Amino acid sequence: MSEEVRLMKGNEALAEAAIRCGCDGYFGYPITPQSEVLETLMKLKPWETTGMVVLQAESEVASINMVYAGAGCGKKVMTSTSSPGFSLMQEGVSYIAGADIPALVVNVMRGGPGLGTIQPSQADYFQTVKGGGHGDYRQITLAPASVQEMADFVGLGFDLAFKYNILTVILADGLIGQMMEKVVLPPFVPRKTNEEIRKECPWASLGKTPDRKRNVITSLELEPEPMERRNIALQAKYAEIEKNEVRYEDIETSDAEYLFVAFGSAARICQKAVEVARAEGIKVGLLRPITLFPFPYEHIKEQLTHVKGILSVEYNAGQMVEDIRLAVEGRIPVEHFGRTGGIVPTPEEVIDALKQKIIKK
Amino acid sequence: MKEEIIIAGFGGQGVLSMGKILAYSGLMQGKEVSWLPAYGPEQRGGTANVTVIISDEKISSPILNSYDTAIILNQQSLEKFESKVKPGGKLIYDPYGIVKAPTRTDIDIYCINAMDTALAMNAHKSFNMIILGGLLKICPIVDLEYVMLGLKKSLPERHHHLLPQNEAAIRKGMEIINKH
Numbered sequence: 406m407s408e409e410v411r412l413m414k415g416n417e418a419l420a421e422a423a424i425r426c427g428c429d430g431y432f433g434y435p436i437t438p439q440s441e442v443l444e445t446l447m448k449l450k451p452w453e454t455t456g457m458v459v460l461q462a463e464s465e466v467a468s469i470n471m472v473y474a475g476a477g478c479g480k481k482v483m484t485s486t487s488s489p490g491f492s493l494m495q496e497g498v499s500y501i502a503g504a505d506i507p508a509l510v511v512n513v514m515r516g517g518p519g520l521g522t523i524q525p526s527q528a529d530y531f532q533t534v535k536g537g538g539h540g541d542y543r544q545i546t547l548a549p550a551s552v553q554e555m556a557d558f559v560g561l562g563f564d565l566a567f568k569y570n571i572l573t574v575i576l577a578d579g580l581i582g583q584m585m586e587k588v589v590l591p592p593f594v595p596r597k598t599n600e601e602i603r604k605e606c607p608w609a610s611l612g613k614t615p616d617r618k619r620n621v622i623t624s625l626e627l628e629p630e631p632m633e634r635r636n637i638a639l640q641a642k643y644a645e646i647e648k649n650e651v652r653y654e655d656i657e658t659s660d661a662e663y664l665f666v667a668f669g670s671a672a673r674i675c676q677k678a679v680e681v682a683r684a685e686g687i688k689v690g691l692l693r694p695i696t697l698f699p700f701p702y703e704h705i706k707e708q709l710t711h712v713k714g715i716l717s718v719e720y721n722a723g724q725m726v727e728d729i730r731l732a733v734e735g736r737i738p739v740e741h742f743g744r745t746g747g748i749v750p751t752p753e754e755v756i757d758a759l760k761q762k763i764i765k766k
Numbered sequence: 767m768k769e770e771i772i773i774a775g776f777g778g779q780g781v782l783s784m785g786k787i788l789a790y791s792g793l794m795q796g797k798e799v800s801w802l803p804a805y806g807p808e809q810r811g812g813t814a815n816v817t818v819i820i821s822d823e824k825i826s827s828p829i830l831n832s833y834d835t836a837i838i839l840n841q842q843s844l845e846k847f848e849s850k851v852k853p854g855g856k857l858i859y860d861p862y863g864i865v866k867a868p869t870r871t872d873i874d875i876y877c878i879n880a881m882d883t884a885l886a887m888n889a890h891k892s893f894n895m896i897i898l899g900g901l902l903k904i905c906p907i908v909d910l911e912y913v914m915l916g917l918k919k920s921l922p923e924r925h926h927h928l929l930p931q932n933e934a935a936i937r938k939g940m941e942i943i944n945k946h
Contacts, residue, residue: 412786412793412801412919438805523805584828585786585801587793670828677827751831 411588415555415581418588419485419511420445422559423457427594429480430458432471434490437523438579439513442485455596465490469497469510476501476508477622479602479609481563485511487579488529489520492537498572499538503624505608505639507566509559511575513582516720516747524747525579527669530724533576534698541636543643544572545650546697548668552586554695560591565650569642570608576697578720580670580749652695653704657683661690663763664708665755666729667718668694675718677752682759689759697725705732712737714763718755719743738763767822769907770830774815774847775839780894783920784837785816788898791908791916792820800828813842820907835905837897841865858900858943868946875946876904883942884935892935899939910936 413421420442423431433443443461451457462468468484475482486494491512501508512533516526529537533546545565547558555577562573602609610620626632654672657679658664665675672693682689692708694701705715714737717726723741730739742758744750750758771788775781782803792799802817817833819825832852838844838859844866851857853872861867862881880896902913910933917932 410793412790412799579805580802580829583803583805585789585799586825586828587799674827674829677830680826749829751829752827753831 409589411590412585413552413588414441414583414585415549415552415577416441416513416583417445418552418556418590419559419575420449421590422556423483424449424451424455425591425593426560426563427455427481427596428457428483428559428563429596430460430471430475430482431484432458432460432462432468432475432482433484433486434462434465434468436465436487436490438515438525438582439485439487439511441582442511457596465493466497469494469501472508472510473497473501473504473506476506477504477610479597479606479611481509481567481597483509483511483559483563485513487513487515487523488517488526489515491529491532495538498544499540499542500624501572502538502542502544502639503540503635504622505570506622507563507570507572509562509566509573509575511577514576514578516745522747523579525670525749526720526745526747527578527671527743528721528724528745529576530697530719530721533574534700534728542639543646543698544574545569545646545699546574546576547652548576548695548697549581550669550672550693550695552581552584552588555581556588556590560594567605569646571642571646576669578669578671579747584670647699650696651699651701651704653701654693654695656691656693658690658692658708660688661708661711662688662713663690663759664712664715665689665691665718665759666694666705666715666725667691668697668725670749671718671720674750674752675755678755678759681752682756685756687756687759687764694725700728700732702728702732705729706734709733709736714738714740716755716759716763717741718750718758720749721745767907769820769835769905770833771818771820771835771837771901772815772830772833772847772850773818773837773839774813774843777812777814779814779839780891781814781839782816784894784898785818786920787913787916788818788820788901788908789916790920791913794915794919795908795912797822797908798825800825802828813840815843815847835901837901838868839897844868856904858897858904860897874904876900876943877946878939878943880939880942883938887935887938889931889935892931895932895935896939896942899936899941900943901939902936903940903943
């Protein structure tokens with residue numbers, strides 16, 4: 406074996422990957438079901454090896470503002486939390502969007518609303534994809550469906566964040582955070598030096614030097630015209646991301662008469678449902694959006710040549726289903742099946758829902 | 767080959783760590799594995815369970831509604847999971863603390879006196895390894911040498927002197943498991 410295969414929880418793999426991809430700082434506050442991220446970082450003590458800062462902040466509000474500050478300095482910084490904590494962070498998230506700076510936030514979703522439950526959920530889809538904070542902003546949203554993707558998306562998330570100066574959200578769920586699977590960790594990448602940051606992030610606030618104008622990181626602009634120009638620039642950036650960064654996975658879609666669309670661990674359950682249903686002779690496939698923003702509208706639309714109905718399977722009361730309906734423009738039936746309260750549906754339930762809601766139509 | 771296993775009992779019986787050792791063993795033997803604990807209210811007192819899948823192929827759903835093999839270590843878990851064993855599947859249980867024995871006739875039921883044996887061996891912490899031995903006897907999904915490698919991998923180094931004791935417990939479990 407050239408690469409070492411490890412058995413790890415999703416949360417642990419994410420923490421290991423953060424160190425390996427040259428992250429400069431992690432600021433977080435513990436909350437189930439993602440506390441292993443901070444625990445693993447504390448155990449690995451990266452400040453002794455790569456120099457990465459790991460800090461338990463006094464709250465989620467503090468964490469996201471530390472991320473805002475670190476990102477303003479051009480550093481690779483991140484936080485992780487779970488749903489109620491992500492709600493607390495929304496002000497900072499909106500400021501990071503307004504200030505046009507790159508950062509990474511991980512939300513390992515649990516059931517809500519309110520403090521809800523510590524069990525898995527996907528009910529923060531709207532919050533993440535449509536904007537949980539104020540203002541016209543978007544964030545790149547990656548939905549991992551395996552422990553391997555929990556590890557891989559840290560590096561990818563930072564790459565995308567720095568490519569577009571935007572916040573990337575890894576939107577996982579309690580199941581992916583807590584389960585153990587095989588994982589090959591990414592290779593070590595050294596942290597960027599200050600010289601590299603100066604070169605690659607000319608906007609970063611690193612202290613004034615005589616050869617350039619002062620960099621100011623702010624989301625405040627009281628003059629309407631420059632503020633509108635900022636908004637137009639943001640929208641142009643989001644359009645560029647929608648053009649370039651759509652990611653998805655197709656499983657047995659090419660001959661499918663019916664389709665599951667599901668993200669994260671729900672997609673794994675649907676994958677099993679595809680195996681079982683195909684054995685019963687039902688031609689069903691799975692389309693798994695990997696990026697939730699940008700959403701694979703076009704790719705879903707392409708399925709209309711052969712698909713007769715779509716079931717959106719989500720651990721919520723029906724959120725992504727709205728985007729699927731936008732994609733198919735009413736031309737085929739699109740229904741939702743989900744469980745809430747932290748209950749994860751079984752493959753059998755998913756197949757029953759497909760039969761009841763889609764096939765019998 | 768694919769084996770879908772649920773291990774269920776009380777918190778503190780070593781349910782999660784037994785599952786972890788099993789998953790590590792599969793990993794060491796080059797198989798695909800998944801380990802999914804019930805991490806919710808269960809972990810905070812009361813019952814604990816873990817789903818372990820060991821497979822030659824990539825694993826789709828880590829969460830299941832029916833199992834090839836159920837390892838049942840208390841009455842509540844028996845009531846919850848007996849009906850979820852696939853027809854033709856296996857159920858292994860320790861009669862210690864079981865007041866109503868399993869009744870299904872379309873599955874193979876095995877009995878293992880692991881708790882009594884562990885106490886007799888003066889090694890109550892080896893309880894879960896005796897159970898693991900029983901499982902490996904009737905369902906040899908992984909070879910013992912890989913189980914030992916998995917054990918080594920999942921135990922912190924300061925506990926490595928306990929490896930021979932664990933191996934003895936596994937072998938004991940292989941001896942004492944009986945078909946119902």
